[in-house]
Amino acid sequence: MSTTLPSHVDALVIGAGAAGLFYAAQFGARGRSVLVLDHARKPAEKVRISGGGRCNFTNMETEAARFISQNPHFAKSALARYTPWDFCDLMSRHGLTWHEKTLGQLFCDQKSGAIIQMLLDELDAAGGQLRLETDIKAVSRADEGFKIKTSAGSVTAGRLVIASGGLSIPKMGATGFAYDIARQFDLNIIEPRPALVPFTFEGAEKDAFAAISGVACNVRAEAGGASFDEAALFTHRGLSGPAILQVSSYWSPGEAVSLDLFAGGDGAAVLQALKADNPMKSLASALEVVLPRRLVEMLQGRGLVPDLPRLADVSHARLEDVAQGLSHWQVKPAGTEGYRTAEVTAGGIDTAELSSKTMEFQRVPGLYFIGECVDVTGWLGGYNFQWAWASAHAAAHSD
Secondary structure, eight states: OOOSOOSEEEEEEEOOSHHHHHHHHHHHTTTOOEEEEOSSSSSOHHHHHGGGGTOEEEETTOOGGGEEOSSTTTTHHHHHHSOHHHHHHHHHHTTOOEEEOSTTEEEETTOHHHHHHHHHHHHHHTTOEEEOSOOEEEEEEETTEEEEEETTEEEEEEEEEEOOOOSSOGGGTOOSHHHHHHHHTTOOEEEEEEESOOEEOOHHHHHHHHHTTTOEEEEEEEETTEEEEEEEEEOSSEEESHHHHHHHTTOOTTOOEEEETTTTSOHHHHHHHHHHHOTTSOHHHHHTTTSOHHHHHHHHHTTSSOOOSOGGGSOHHHHHHHHHHHHSEEEOOSEEOGGGTOSEEEEEEOGGGBOTTTOBBTTSTTEEEOGGGBSOEEOTTTHHHHHHHHHHHHHHTOO
16 A cells, blocks of 8 residues: 555545445445555554454345434435355455354355455455554545545545444544544534443342343343343343344433343243143242343342242242243443443434435535445444445445
């Protein structure tokens, strides 16, 4: 990659992450000159750590309903025109393979580094340039489109594409740059917030959860009208795990989260079956068949598992009452772990003034916003990568 800034390019991309690199390769492949700038030392570091290093690069079940936005219809156009299978085809052309883990999640067999290299190879083949460790000093309108002053000099560009992400994981270089540019050009911002993030608790609840840190079980977690059936993990600070991360995107401060410890199953039927199979056991002892022992002990201490010495002596009505409590366990988080551990940022650039077909800011022709910085936030499991690919593709193939 070149280390010298050109004086002018057809498109300048700020952000060398998933969306920025993919846009640049797609746009460059159309015979246009393109330059990617980033202040980081290495490109696509969030791609590198994703999926435990294996890169959960898309989800086969992608649809607009699995994204959160002030405008739930905004993502439909881009997602329809660049699908998970389109990205799989690209991977195949580079000799990469993948496997499905659960719930439509696709992981790269060759790990995340191979995905990054593929993006860089695509950029190189398209004639694009990448310049890292370059700070953006100022952005302004110019006769040629935009003038960008950087720590390495100035460059003009016909198009300016903001792909700098959101605020999540600041230790990896996340900044609010995209929001600064939006404010400069008078574009509204939906209040950003951490999403796909663990919950924290205070007081007795925090102590109880910390005492069983590391325990996990399948639950149905519900908050803000959304529910997810996956694992929950108790931690020293509170709750994590896939089900918890999912509902965190829908949760509002001060609200309770409902946990169904039967994960959507018929709790009363489960307890009645335990009674039939273990009539001489206590309720707590029998419950260890379906729930981790340390969790049962904690639930006993919080009154959700009453002291019932022999199930044979317990009525079905009493078991139904217990099942109700275990199916609708209400916990109230004190907050979240914040951007430090949030996988993505919800909110961001208001889609009301962006074209859903091109991602262009309609009042400032030539200015585009793609990827995480836009108010489109996917579920856990590869959805946010698919939004990066699809939004970048939409912008790169606009006239």
